[in-house]
Amino acid sequence: MGKPVTIAPKSDSLTVRDERTGKTYSIPITDNTIPATAFKAIKAPRREGEREENETERGLRVSDRGFLNTAVIQSEITYIDGDNGILRYRGYPIEQLAERSSFLEVAYLLIYGSLPTKSQHQSFEDEIMHHSIVHIDAEGLFRAFRYDAHPMSILTSAFAALGSFYEEANPSLRGQNLYTKGDTESLAIMDKQIFRLIGKATTFAAMAYRVRQGRGFITPPNGLSYTGSFLYQLDRLGEHSYVPSPVLEKALDILFILHADHELNASATTVLQAGSSLVDPYSAISTGCASLYGPLHGGANEAVIRMLISIGSPDNVPAFIEAVKRREKVLSGFGHRYSDPRSFIIRKTADEVFKVTGKDPLLETAMRLHDLAMKDEFFTSRRLAPNVDFCGLIYRAMGFPLDFFPVLFAVPRVVGWLAHWRQMMLQKGGVKIWRPRQIYVGAPKRDFVPIEERVEEDAQDPRRSPRIVPHTGQSKRTALAEYRGKSKL
Structure with missing residues (x-):
């Protein structure tokens, strides 16, 4: 007969291995719950070409x-x-x-x-x-x-x-x-x-x-x-x-x-x-x-x-x-x-x-x-x-x-x-x-462009600009009127 196998008691924890770095982390389990903040300790160097906004070096987000x-x-x-x-x-x-x-x-x-x-x-x-x-x-x-x-x-x-x-x-x-x-x-x-x-x-x-x-x-x-x-x-x-x-x-x-x-x-x-x-x-x-x-x-x-x-x-x-x-x-x-x-x-x-x-x-x-x-x-x-x-x-x-x-x-x-x-x-x-x-997941850093030099972005996407609201009644009549301070486009 072979020797009896001793099974170590399981701990109330979750073991996570980060394949990016090879490091292993132990996260405690309490009331069948893990703390989300524990994942902030799982950090990795930012890879070449990766967005800085990912903040990889500051730990994982859930x-x-x-x-x-x-x-x-x-x-x-x-x-x-x-x-x-x-x-x-x-x-x-x-x-x-x-x-x-x-x-x-x-x-x-x-x-x-x-x-x-x-x-x-x-x-x-x-x-x-x-x-x-x-x-x-x-x-x-x-x-x-x-x-x-x-x-x-x-x-x-x-x-x-x-x-x-x-x-x-x-x-x-x-x-x-x-x-x-x-x-x-x-x-x-x-x-x-x-x-x-x-x-x-x-x-x-x-x-x-x-x-x-x-x-x-x-x-x-x-x-x-x-x-x-x-x-x-x-x-x-x-x-x-x-x-x-x-x-x-x-x-x-x-x-x-x-x-x-x-x-x-x-x-x-x-x-x-x-x-x-x-x-x-x-x-x-x-x-x-x-x-x-x-x-x-x-x-x-x-x-x-x-x-x-x-x-x-x-x-x-x-x-x-x-x-x-x-x-x-x-x-x-x-x-x-x-x-x-x-x-x-x-x-x-x-x-x-x-x-x-x-x-x-x-x-x-x-x-x-x-x-x-x-x-x-x-x-x-x-x-x-x-x-x-x-x-x-x-x-x-x-x-x-x-x-x-x-x-x-x-x-x-x-x-x-x-x-x-x-x-x-x-x-x-x-x-x-x-x-x-x-x-x-928005745009990375970009420089300010003067209004005279700007071109319309994403003209095919209706979500990228406000809709033209039709006006009736007094608003319509006022738009056709002339008065001091009326904007001229």
């Missing part, structure tokens, strides 16, 4: 377009396992929270890390509802928007403007360590801004809605839940003892729980990017709204409804599916490459809503689309499953206009944004400004 596999922060908030359809807030499965909890209870969990006791919940709710009332000057801001302004534009602007109301909340005025000290006074200031932002989120959203409707604003009522107060502010027109439908109130509360956080999505990352400069939280939350506004993010559930409207009826679904497979149509609402656990909760919630509102006529089209897509190898092989964007059917059944859907996404997501922002402010080692690198 290219990850769109942050597809780059971790930027350690977090204790939300865990997502897309392959197995798992979503947990602070360790609690989303299914349990949606069935047994309330939105403000989940908000407390996300922000502070544990489910509140009865007294903690009562105190938290009291503060949130107390801070739902806005300064009267805010009404002037809302009235300044055009009657047809998109409600997400209004909401984004309102959050940004809110920071100007509270000087004590601005690190630029009160010191850059205002939120990072972690002492009792700093935490109290932070909590007050959290109360204000969550409380005013529904008020601002309702005000944006009523501007579009040409209605006066409603003072947040006493004695209603968070979502009940929201519905009251949206809809009351002077009726005595107005109480929103408990079915719609509960449905909205569940949807708010489902939308409260989804890890480092585009908007949460935008909030942290802005927050890393130690800007005030109102400005940071405003950037989250701006990011959420985009059609690849918060605007997706609106896109689902527009898609269903364009299909028309269940009979047209097979032809639509074939058009998608030919890349002639875009299938919205199937963007997640896994079975989103939220979609099953939404289906159950939809059934409850439809009992009181009646079924949305688009429901049959949506279900037909779902069934055919889930049986089609084109979609199953790509692991394309229906996602949470089908909640638009519930919003539509509840009577909300399409362009208000992103606002209904933004209101609960304020909680998730604040949870991530607070975590970053209090992280060990302090806050370091986020400053990603780029890969420069």
